[in-house]
């Protein structure tokens with residue numbers, strides 16, 4: 001007898017949205033999250049404000065979490081992951097293992113599966129682009145910057161002083177053939193511009209610069225973030241390549257080339273923010289293996305190259321949503337989750353009716 005349950009792996013924005021929509025149309029869900037809490041990367045990495053609209057990230061995510069945890073149709077398994085799977089569309093039997101307190105193992109039956117295991121930030125200590133992240137306290141990543149902004153300040157990690165000059169370096173770990181990440185991470189131009197605005201808001205005396213190869217933004221990111229960053233907040237965008245960061249006194253010296261002017265540059269900064277890209281999370285890689293789902297060259301889950309079906313995978317009955325399928329902002333992750341939810345619900349109902 002086919003199962004009418006949908007298994008969702010990953011309790012970030014995409015997994016939560018799929019779960020609350022499925023429950024909303026009366027479909028049973030088992031939601032498996034490896035961490036001890038829901039909310040995904042925005043909660044785990046302590047994001048400050050989410051676009052559109054610069055809303056408080058924790059408040060926004062808590063609303064989604066409550067919709068899911070309040071539903072009697074969603075069985076939430078925290079601190080758990082999937083270690084094995086067998087069967088086919090309509091009849092998957094999946095081994096869910098809980099670690100930590102109350103550890104144990106259990107077989108969950110599901111008619112369809114949604115993989116929503118997300119992304120991880122590029123590790124800026126890895127290979128080519130050595131910007132001194134592990135050497136200098138004042139070289140930080142976008143995720144570190146979110147944490148500071150959440151705490152309501154943007155001070156130099158090395159000595160707590162308000163910075164005079166802050167810069168962002170774009171495309172760290174993305175669009176880089178040498179490490180095999182030729183892809184664009186899609187969100188980091190927008191997030192850097194968002195943070196540049198927030199830095200100017202908490203510290204109006206700080207000058208902010210963005211060093212970019214080219215700025216890639218679309219839709220609301222351009223109108224609500226990019227243009228106000230320049231026109232209202234006077235963030236300075238410089239087309240250039242940074243090749244080296246060295247310490248000079250208690251400041252950092254940025255060396256590289258201003259490619260518009262075609263001349264070398266050497267500028268002092270107090271904080272450097274590395275716009276690290278998005279890579280497939282370990283969970284995404286593992287789930288692809290366990291369910292036998294095809295991955296693309298970058299280990300994200302491969303979706304059929306079909307604009308009308310962005311959530312199908314190479315295995316019938318297994319769908320993907322959010323950043324598990326490649327770099328995505330929240331709009332895209334949430335839209336995919338809705339499509340995956342309705343396809344999964346349609347499938348389990350169809351098979352149950354046979």
Ligand SMILES: Cc1cc2nc3c(=O)[nH]c(=O)nc-3n(C[C@H](O)[C@H](O)[C@H](O)COP(=O)(O)OP(=O)(O)OC[C@H]3O[C@@H](n4cnc5c(N)ncnc54)[C@H](O)[C@@H]3O)c2cc1C
Pocket residue numbers: 009010011012013014015032033034035038039040041042047049050051052080081082116117118119120121142143146187191281282283284286287321322323324328329330331333
């Ligand atoms: C610094 C930064 C700031 C950002 N700010 C914004 C913004 O303001 N606006 C915007 O639109 N986008 C923003 N983004 C993008 C946003 O974070 C992503 O679009 C979103 O997190 C994707 O959601 P997801 O659910 O697909 O993945 P994730 O948020 O990564 O969630 C995946 C979940 O799956 C779980 N998981 C992983 N492996 C397993 C496993 N094996 N078993 C069980 N569970 C597992 C994880 O623990 C996690 O809870 C930002 C990105 C960055 C890098």
Ligand code: SF4
Pocket residue numbers: 170171172174175183184185186187188189190214215216275277
């Ligand atoms: S979004 Fe911008 S910073 Fe991120 S990889 Fe693409 S071009 Fe580079």
